[in-house]
Amino acid sequence: MEKAEIGLIGLGTMGSNLALNIAEKGHRIAVFNRTPARTQAFVESAGALRDMVVPCGSIEELAAAIRPPRPIIIMVLAGDPVDQQIAALRPVLAANDIIIDAGNANFRDTMRRFKELDGSGLTFIGMGVSGGEEGARHGPSIMVGGTPESYARVEDVLTAISAKYKGEPCAAWLGANGAGHFVKTIHNGIEYADMQMIAEIYGILRDGLSMTPKQIAPVFAGWNKGRLESYLIEITASVLEADDPKTGKPVVDIILDRAGQKGTGKWSVIEAQQLGIPATAIEAAVAARVLSSMKDERLAAEKAYGANTLKFAGNKDEVLGDLELALFAGKIAAYAQGFAVMAGASKEFGWNLPMPTIAKIWRAGCIIRSQFLDTIAEAFGKADPSTNLLMVPAFVEIMGKAHPSLRRVVARAAEAGLPVPALSSALAYFDGYRQGRGSTDLTQAQRDFFGAHGFERIDEPGAHHGPWGSGS
Numbered sequence: 001m002e003k004a005e006i007g008l009i010g011l012g013t014m015g016s017n018l019a020l021n022i023a024e025k026g027h028r029i030a031v032f033n034r035t036p037a038r039t040q041a042f043v044e045s046a047g048a049l050r051d052m053v054v055p056c057g058s059i060e061e062l063a064a065a066i067r068p069p070r071p072i073i074i075m076v077l078a079g080d081p082v083d084q085q086i087a088a089l090r091p092v093l094a095a096n097d098i099i100i101d102a103g104n105a106n107f108r109d110t111m112r113r114f115k116e117l118d119g120s121g122l123t124f125i126g127m128g129v130s131g132g133e134e135g136a137r138h139g140p141s142i143m144v145g146g147t148p149e150s151y152a153r154v155e156d157v158l159t160a161i162s163a164k165y166k167g168e169p170c171a172a173w174l175g176a177n178g179a180g181h182f183v184k185t186i187h188n189g190i191e192y193a194d195m196q197m198i199a200e201i202y203g204i205l206r207d208g209l210s211m212t213p214k215q216i217a218p219v220f221a222g223w224n225k226g227r228l229e230s231y232l233i234e235i236t237a238s239v240l241e242a243d244d245p246k247t248g249k250p251v252v253d254i255i256l257d258r259a260g261q262k263g264t265g266k267w268s269v270i271e272a273q274q275l276g277i278p279a280t281a282i283e284a285a286v287a288a289r290v291l292s293s294m295k296d297e298r299l300a301a302e303k304a305y306g307a308n309t310l311k312f313a314g315n316k317d318e319v320l321g322d323l324e325l326a327l328f329a330g331k332i333a334a335y336a337q338g339f340a341v342m343a344g345a346s347k348e349f350g351w352n353l354p355m356p357t358i359a360k361i362w363r364a365g366c367i368i369r370s371q372f373l374d375t376i377a378e379a380f381g382k383a384d385p386s387t388n389l390l391m392v393p394a395f396v397e398i399m400g401k402a403h404p405s406l407r408r409v410v411a412r413a414a415e416a417g418l419p420v421p422a423l424s425s426a427l428a429y430f431d432g433y434r435q436g437r438g439s440t441d442l443t444q445a446q447r448d449f450f451g452a453h454g455f456e457r458i459d460e461p462g463a464h465h466g467p468w469g470s471g472s
């Protein structure tokens, strides 16, 4: 039988769809899954692409089915399963073969795997893939980390299977070793913030304005025709329209309000903290998921304090206008934070991350795809990529007009007792960022008072101490 050009391990949601996408683009693919029944089911579902797929019952069979040098994609759960698959592959592979981890790996694991494979003759690529099931099948956004030479060897396949934005492939080499997985992690961190802010606006519409899901759906659908146009806003409208076949109720009304998470949001926040870069909207989004998981405690607290019955103040049409602009302003702050974290990591790890390219390959295929990313790509194309998005001229103008709405929404939500942690964090970040003289002069004085840590003066260089005497 004709050898396959590429291999793939892991036929779950992402792997099976990615394999069909690769096959559809004319690349014969050998596949292996730990549980053989899944391989069988995959082959049966391949339809017209069946002839392009070579099912394998073992790793040895997989290696033998591919034409060397063999590129093999690992698409299994992140963490130990990836190490297990690498360990299983090593004895059956030869020099110049390429192992590509395409799952949501922690970039620190990716860095370690690069080191472990160094000198083995094997090439490693850490590759972030976004777009969920549909994206994997018809065109994801692909973020590659590794050497430019190893990318060159798989570039044709990756660009062929990737999403296209006005004909441009949404796949790119972003830097050495862990760069691709780091960028994917921050993509997901931004995704968390985006989703949380949308959920907060939905909460205001539902609880503050007493609107039903069917009434809220067209609001989001309308917003999707303007500056908020994005995949997440689009699916929000679809989700709110959907009914539960069992009860006939809107699906959202029967879904338990306990959000899951697999780790990438948390890693974004940990890395932001490690780098000393504020990512407060992402942090608030992760914390909101954690708080949501404490359902029993929340129910007990509602009993203790009483259910909130306050309504959101203001004329409905004006409020809807404010909510739309507030969401946009919050989104700008969250993206500013995400890009700032990537700029910090780029410096720290010597990646030289191409910010305009990152914005470009996020314009289609991925979960946070939006029109807005085209504006970011254009803005970063004209500015130093380490500039905070809030200081890029195009965004100074946009944010200047949008922040009063964010302020009104956060203030009214606070008065109505409606939690808007990501929106309010975004606002506080913006206000803190644009405040020339803040209030940490007092923090510095306190630190010096109790710990003799010293402070800088506004009128003299050097380290100074306050006149506290032995008050500490």
Ligand SMILES: NC(=O)C1=CN([C@@H]2O[C@H](COP(=O)(O)OP(=O)(O)OC[C@H]3O[C@@H](n4cnc5c(N)ncnc54)[C@H](OP(=O)(O)O)[C@@H]3O)[C@@H](O)[C@H]2O)C=CC1
Pocket: 009, 010, 011, 012, 013, 014, 015, 033, 034, 035, 038, 075, 076, 077, 078, 080, 081, 084, 085, 102, 103, 104, 105, 129, 130, 131, 132, 133, 262
């Ligand atoms: N779902 C999504 O929207 C996205 C997911 N990702 C990432 O892609 C990766 C795969 O996710 P997804 O396809 O959703 O996951 P699924 O749960 O659908 O599939 C998991 C796959 O991993 C395999 N697997 C699990 N543990 C092991 C192990 N110890 N050894 C070998 N194989 C193992 C499973 O094999 P078996 O059949 O034997 O259980 C299965 O093929 C993850 O890293 C995920 O974070 C990235 C982008 C989007």
Ligand SMILES: O=C(CO)[C@H](O)[C@H](O)COP(=O)(O)O
Pocket: 104, 130, 131, 132, 188, 191, 260, 261, 262, 263, 264, 265, 367
């Ligand atoms: O990578 C993805 C989307 O881009 C995956 O869907 C991921 O699982 C989302 O993260 P979480 O499960 O933590 O919400």
